[in-house]
Amino acid sequence: MTDWIGDTFTSDVGWNHLESLVDVGDRMAGSAGERAGLERTRDAFANVGARDARIEEFEIQGWERGDSAIRLGDDSIASDAHSCIALPRSPAGEATGEFVDLDYGLPEDFEDDLDGAVVMVSSTTPDSVDRFIHRREKYYHAVEAGAAAFVFANHVEGTLPPTGSVGTADAPIGDIPAVGVSKETGARLARRHEGDELTVDVDCSTPEATSGNAVADLGPDTDEYLVLSSHVDAHDIAEGAMDNGAGTATIVEVARALAAREDDLDRRVRLVGFGAEEVGLVGSSQYAAAADPDRVRAVVNVDSNVFGRTLKLDHHGFDALEAAGERVSERFDHPISLGGELVPHSDHWPFVQRGIPGYMVSGETADRGRGWGHTSADTLDKLESRNLREQAILLTALVVDLADADVSTARKTDDEIAAALKAEGKATGMKITGDWPF
Structure with missing residues (x-):
């Protein structure tokens, strides 16, 4: 039966939810806007036929933006929203020091004497480096080197200062003041x-x-279940259309298709719209910590798709997940990009670090980094409804495949996850940022 494919390709449910989310405005973790997004997502789950739709609340460290500036003496040289913004969970305060441009901010760039310096790094990593170096790793290299302040310069043109949180799970507010500046401002500095x-x-x-997770269920009421997830929150400077209104809209569209195919599901599907992802994976970390890992068969986490037309499935080396992605690609004769490296960011990670099979689902793009993500340019006009519908069809088929009683999804041990992180050169950075789980 293929009627569900045509229904999905002509459905407006997911796209309408995307418009609803971006129209909320600010969906910063812990804000009234995030709560509105969670409520709209909960209601969307219920409206497509999921049961027991609810919001599970939790407390978080809040953070609210004020003005930020870079000054030379008494003269402001970067202070408006097009040149300089605070990074979420930066501490309040002033710090003065010698300005040092560290270019890409590779680990070895922090080996010079930076005590008391104001350091600037790029938001990207050169292709010659075999792994992408995350903002928070650069920030904590600066902290360890004794820097007084941190400046994060965008590599994307368009007077777009980037955002992105600092802080750790144990110390949610960072150690030194941190701001993002546009590419143009960074070049001038x-x-x-x-x-x-x-x-x-x-x-x-x-x-x-207070934040929360929007939760609902589809399919049979089995003890074992799959998690189909996204994050609802977004940074306060943008609509959060790609990151991650698109992911949440996609799982709503997939939920609509699954509700019409519940007889094809051998396992329960747990829908989760996580809160507070952008400030340290707080919602998913709390959920994963409370879940029985023996009951979670797999996680399909959708984050920052739709902008890239080709669906990308990072399967983290779980053979069963790689095979399922290949089956869906072959069945639909449609390209799906598959990646086996570990991606220790987004809401799949609190599960994967516990050995639970999980995908990071995104849209494949040509360049490293976030592009317009985490800037004010992350807006609805850059996305296409066709891509959302195509990706929802593929993900619906993927979830049904994984829910089959004959499909086994073997877990990994802590030692296997730790060894893979070390082999990929990610352990050192994760230890610096406080994210090493072993």
């Missing part, structure tokens, strides 16, 4: 102010706040 005494000034507040 490097050309004019290398060696100057610059001041980074961050104004913000850090109230306690």
Whole structure:
């Protein structure tokens, strides 16, 4: 029976939910906007036929943006929203020091004397380096090197200062003031102010706040279940269309298709719209910590898809997940990009680090880094409804395949996950950022 394919390709349910989310405005973790997004997602789950739709609340460290600036003496040289913004969970305060441009901010770039310096690094990593170096790793290299402040310069043109959180699970507020600057501002700082005494000034507040996970179920009421997830929150400077309104809209569309195919599901499907992903995977970490790992057969986590037309499935070396992706690609004669390396970011990771098979589902793009993600340019106009529908069809087939009683999804041991992280050169960075789970 293929009617569900045509129904999905002509459905507006997912796209309408995407529009609903971006129209909320600010969906920052712990904000009223995030709560509105969670409520709309909970209701969307219920409206497509999922049962027991609810929001499971939890407390988080809140963070609210004020003004930020970089100054030379009393003169502001970067202070408006097109040039300089605070990174979420930066501490409030001023820090003054010699300005040092560290270019890409590779680990070896922090070996020079940086005590008391204001350091700037790029948001990207050169192709000559075999792994992408995350913002938080660069930040904590700067902290360890004794830097006074951290400047994160976008590599994407368009006067787009990037956002992205700092802090750790144990210390949610970072150690030193941190700001993002546009590519153009970063270039100007490097050309004019290398060696100057610059001041980074961050104004913000850090109230306690409440977030939550939107949860519902489809299929038979089995003890074992699959998790189909996304994150609902987004950074406060943008619509969060790609990251991650698209992922949440996609799982709503997949849920609509699965509700019409419940008889094809041998295992329960747990729908989860996680909260507080952008500030440290808080919602998924709490959920995964409370879950019985023997009952979670696999996780299909969708984050930042639709912008790239080709669906990308990072399967983290789980053979059963790789095979399922290949089956779906062959069945539909449609390209799916498969990757086996570990991706220790997004809401699949709290499960995968426990050995639970999990995908990071995204859209394949040509360049490293986030592109327009984590900037004010992450807007609805850059996405196409056709891509959402195509990807929803493929993911519906993937979930039904994994839910088959004859499909086995073997877990990995802690030692296997740790060894893979070390082999891929990711262990050192994760230890620096406080993310090493072993």
